[in-house]
Amino acid sequence: QLQLVESGGGLVQPGGSLRLSCAASGFTLDGYTIGWVRQVPGKEREGVACMSRISINTNYVDSVKGRFTISRDNAKNTVYLQMNSLKPEDTAVYYCVADRRYYCPGVRLNAMDYWGKGTLVTVSS
Numbered sequence: 001q002l003q004l005v006e007s008g009g010g011l012v013q014p015g016g017s018l019r020l021s022c023a024a025s026g027f028t029l030d031g032y033t034i035g036w037v038r039q040v041p042g043k044e045r046e047g048v049a050c051m052s053r054i055s056i057n058t059n060y061v062d063s064v065k066g067r068f069t070i071s072r073d074n075a076k077n078t079v080y081l082q083m084n085s086l087k088p089e090d091t092a093v094y095y096c097v098a099d100r101r102y103y104c105p106g107v108r109l110n111a112m113d114y115w116g117k118g119t120l121v122t123v124s125s
Contacts, residue, residue, distance in 0.1 A: 007119060034070070038095070039092055045095075048081070064083075
């Protein structure tokens with residue numbers, strides 16, 4: 001059974017850092033385009049970052065450019081989202097997503113095939 005399991009969320013002060021992890025099981029991530037989507041309760045989901053199937057291109061939503069970095073470790077079958085200089089507006093549930101398409105659809109990730117259950121990130125003093 002194909003699964004994505006996120007971890008690494010938590011409470012952090014503004015300006016701090018967190019690294020989210022997404023472990024895949026039931027498939028190998030190196031054959032998939034991967035991404036992160038976030039959602040604040042009561043608001044629409046927002047694509048945050050995407051890395052294409054063979055890591056040719058990455059895309060970020062403008063609000064996180066220069067602060068967040070998406071990466072993958074194929075040996076560990078894991079995707080990461082390094083988040084630096086966190087702001088209160090980054091507070092959300094973060095979901096890991098995956099799809100067999102070859103390239104990222106920008107950060108329009110709502111139609112990705114596979115989703116984790118999410119991990120909560122809270123940025124607050």
